[in-house]
Amino acid sequence: MIWPIVIICMLLAGIFYMRMTARAAKQENAPDTGLAILDFNRAFPDEAIRAIHATADGRSFFVRLHDGKAGFMQSQGAHYVCHLIEAGNVRVSNAPSGRGLSVHFTDFDYLDSVYEFRTAQHAAEVSLWLLGSFNPQSEFDDVPAASQ
Incomplete structure (x- = not known):
């Protein structure tokens, strides 16, 4: 009488274990943007993040900062290695897939690697950040005030 109960409990424990390992594997591949932002702010507390894009594999993040600079973070276990990138210290070219960038850091x-993004638009936006050609001004900033 007790053997069927033991077998059912073992089957339920096995199913529970398989579901938990599948869930952990799925979460392992998801980029942790919050942890990346915290690590970058710990490394560079005076830099304000305006935008962030993760690579398709979730191991690297590219950051647009408030003053036109860019940042880069790469996963190293439970933390991220963070770097500030100045305009002119990086070479960028299009990757063959069209959704990625071939990046060479001079520092x-x-x-140096080919970083693939989820969309071609993210890759294009990050390339503008890295090349320092992103201009956040609107078309109305240069309108002179009317004289009275």
């Missing part, structure tokens, strides 16, 4: 050669 950090070990970070």
